[in-house]
Amino acid sequence: MKYLLLLYVDPAKEPAPDSADFSDYMGGFYAASQKMAAQGAFLAGEGLQGVETATSLRIRGGKVETMDGPFAETREHLGGFYLIEAPDLDAALAYATTIPVAKIGTVEVRPVMVYDTASAA
């Protein structure tokens, strides 16, 4: 199965780029990616620019509404993601525990929709 791991974190809790903890933090992501890749689980993974760069869009009554910022006002923002292939939820959760964000924010694990129902387990 494919799982999307959504990394939510309060940017204030992340180590600053010039701090001593920053290289450890980034090293944690590198190690997690390496482990996923070595086990054939890694499909994609990216970090996102800060939420101040986000633009939200919706169409209401045929009119496109474009606005600054994310849709939801929360302290924890979507900061990155991994797309992985894993045999089951336990395997996906095991990868999620290796991501540094799990210690300071939240990793949401979501199965990816399968449209071919014949092969859906």
Place this chain on the structure above:
Amino acid sequence: MRQDRGRLLAALIARCRDFSLAEEALQEAAISALTHWQRGTPANPTAWLLRVAGRKAIDRLRHGQRGAVVRETLERLSQFEGDDPEDIPDDRLRLIFTCCHPALEPKSQVALTLRTVCGLTTADIARAFLDTEPTMGQRLSRAKAKIAKAGIPFAVPGPEVWADRLDAVLTTAYLIFTTGYTAGPDEPRDLCAEAIFLTRLVNHLRPDEAEVEGALALMLLTHARRAARHGAGATIPPAEQDRSLWDARQLEEGRALLHTAFGRRRPGPFQIKGAIADCQMADPGPDWPQIMALYDVLWRMEPTPVVALNRAVALAETGDVTGAVAVVDRLSGALAEYQPFHAVRAMLLARIGRVAESRAAYDRAIRDASAAADAAFLIAAQQKLPCEGHS
């Protein structure tokens, strides 16, 4: 049949990996049995049911979608045809761990475990948890759908997560137990008996686990007091109970389990709670210094407000009532909605002469009591308070 249903369901789910399909196939097989068995019960009814349910599941799958996954499933299900009944593997441990997966809501874990492992009907479960049957049915459907869609494995967890996942299973079993203990033995399905059955089953399928033994001991020791805990419609605390009403066999089994568990030198919260239950039943009365020491240990494992509250009771019983009141007052924010908090606070305040506050705390505890007998006990205690003005 209770034993058999869970075991059959586990074997079917292990092969078709689909809770709903397995339940429907077993239901159809049971209906077939009603007509076929009139001509004579088969030599091994369990094997017969499994074989027929397997075929029913195969029929349903053949009528549905085709694909690689279905082919593999059909292959696994067809194995029932040749199986010697004695060789049917017991897949119930996998079933229990799947039902108690932390990715499911705690209440859904409880409901699904009672439905599939213990074989209660949706109506029984709804009644026990004061829900309507359609609401409970929807909860069960959502849980089964999440297992399928999120890919919750039908598996016993590996060593890296074993301790946490076992704790989830035992917590579910204990939640079933306490729900039954609060409701009393007059419900159509006694949840205390179901919880003890479930924990015994885990102990049987995965022996030599200290925490499983500890949880089973805790339930047996608590259950041993059941007949003695009510008198004249009111709850009686362990220290004042008629000991001749305690179930000697359960008491003995619980104590033996605790002895074995502690001998393994892998202490855990269920073992400590079991030991506390044991000390409350010490002869001639509760061993409060030992209970206090055990709460100190438990506090290091589970620093929760509820443990702090229970520890405060032991502190008062060992002589420091003023200290206990100070502890309890600090918990008033965290436990404001927890009925036993108000009951404990009322009793402690009465002992240090803060009568008006005690009376108010009793009012709150009586209002929030979930059982009439608990309320009756509290009302009687409140009536013993001296007249106001002395506080």
